[in-house]
Amino acid sequence: MKEQEQEPEHYHKNFVNHIRPRYVPDEVLSVLYTFCLGGLSFLAFIVLGATGILLMFHYLPGDSSGFSSVITIASVIPYGGMIRNIHYWAAQIMVVTVNLHMLRVVWTHSYKSPRQLNWLVGVGLLIFVLVLDFTGYLLIGSQESGAAATVALHIVELIPSMGMGLGKIGLGNPSSLSGSTLVVYVWHCVGLPMIALILQLYHFWRIRQDGGVRPL
Amino acid sequence: MARQLEWTRRSVLRLAWVGIVAASALTFKPLIQYLTSDEDQLRSPLVFYEKSLAENSDWQKASNSRVWVRQDTLGIMAMVATCTHLGCEVNYHPEKKEWLCPCHGSIYDSEGRPIYGPALKALPRVAVNRQPNGSLIINTSKQVGLDARL
Numbered sequence: 288m289k290e291q292e293q294e295p296e297h298y299h300k301n302f303v304n305h306i307r308p309r310y311v312p313d314e315v316l317s318v319l320y321t322f323c324l325g326g327l328s329f330l331a332f333i334v335l336g337a338t339g340i341l342l343m344f345h346y347l348p349g350d351s352s353g354f355s356s357v358i359t360i361a362s363v364i365p366y367g368g369m370i371r372n373i374h375y376w377a378a379q380i381m382v383v384t385v386n387l388h389m390l391r392v393v394w395t396h397s398y399k400s401p402r403q404l405n406w407l408v409g410v411g412l413l414i415f416v417l418v419l420d421f422t423g424y425l426l427i428g429s430q431e432s433g434a435a436a437t438v439a440l441h442i443v444e445l446i447p448s449m450g451m452g453l454g455k456i457g458l459g460n461p462s463s464l465s466g467s468t469l470v471v472y473v474w475h476c477v478g479l480p481m482i483a484l485i486l487q488l489y490h491f492w493r494i495r496q497d498g499g500v501r502p503l
Numbered sequence: 504m505a506r507q508l509e510w511t512r513r514s515v516l517r518l519a520w521v522g523i524v525a526a527s528a529l530t531f532k533p534l535i536q537y538l539t540s541d542e543d544q545l546r547s548p549l550v551f552y553e554k555s556l557a558e559n560s561d562w563q564k565a566s567n568s569r570v571w572v573r574q575d576t577l578g579i580m581a582m583v584a585t586c587t588h589l590g591c592e593v594n595y596h597p598e599k600k601e602w603l604c605p606c607h608g609s610i611y612d613s614e615g616r617p618i619y620g621p622a623l624k625a626l627p628r629v630a631v632n633r634q635p636n637g638s639l640i641i642n643t644s645k646q647v648g649l650d651a652r653l
Contacts, residue, residue, distance in 0.1 A: 341534075345543055359543045365536040 308495065315500045320395065324388035328416075329487060331381035336480065338374040343476060346426070353428025353467025378420055385416050405493040408486060415483040422475040425458075425466030436466030548644035552581075556639070562595050562613075570641050571595065572631065578652025581631040581641045582615055587624040602626060614649065625649060 345364055347356040360367035398406035425432045440458050444450040459470030552565040552572050562571040569584045584593045591606035602611035609620030616625045630645040631653050
């Protein structure tokens with residue numbers, strides 16, 4: 288308390304100074320406890336956001352334009368191949384680290400009280416990451432993307448009464464030769480990442496609220 | 504007494520910030536090149552050749568396109584230097600009077616007929632017209648036969 292009184296007034300109002308905790312207990316610095324898997328996943332998410340925005344400048348969603356614009360980005364646009372590769376591999380890494388992160392949380396019993404809610408948020412985030420990965424796969428627009436879109440569409444349409452509508456809202460009208468549609472593009476670039484980002488920030492805030500990372 | 508260099512949490516984080524800013528500065532030029540690239544913009548099928556063309560000259564390249572023009576005793580012809588195999592730009596070698604494809608080794612003779620390699624079709628000839636000011640206008644979307652001349 289005494290220490291706080293000596294600090295200048297703007298320190299308490301500054302948001303940046305509140306991003307990091309005031310003190311860090313020694314035990315939580317152990318890398319072998321968390322393996323930084325959550326942090327690595329978030330880093331991959333930031334990289335995906337930055338490279339994804341860059342790809343949006345040259346990518347053209349659509350049945351006939353999707354695949355050819357990906358090929359153009361990868362082979363003709365300066366540094367386009369590098370940006371696409373970083374986006375692709377960051378996505379692969381994120382799916383792996385997110386799953387390992389879940390295994391770690393189970394291993395260290397971190398899903399138990401008082402962290403039940405944060406476990407559920409994490410399960411939600413896992414689904415978001417997998418759907419983002421899947422929609423990214425569709426946006427490549429290759430024949431495999433078209434096949435995957437067709438399978439997904441047929442599964443969604445099995446849901447009684449609302450299946451057709453859900454398929455339209457979620458996937459649009461993908462052809463079986465190219466899964467790239469404007470609808471998938473909007474979900475992949477705006478809808479899903481926005482919700483995932485908000486959920487992640489809530490996920491991090493809850494860690495601090497539930498007492499921080501610490502060995503039980 | 505030498506001052507002890509102390510690596511506090513604060514100084515490590517400050518060094519990390521400097522590293523991030525320096526690394527970001529290195530991405531400046533690549534980003535500008537990426538964002539200003541117009542390689543994927545739609546191009547007009549019309550190409551202009553404004554220099555004068557001597558009779559019985561060898562193939563001459565129109566700037567900023569793959570179009571080459573030539574004039575023989577029968578007239579002016581225009582050709583697109585895109586390999587009919589997989590679309591690479593072929594290079595003209597005037598000393599051999601041959602077109603060589605750098606990708607898969609297709610070779611075309613001076614007239615653009617395939618003589619070696621995976622390409623089976625001749626290099627495409629396109630329509631050429633003379634504008635009122637004397638320069639040539641080539642319509643790359645309009646293919647013509649091997650013996651078409653202006």
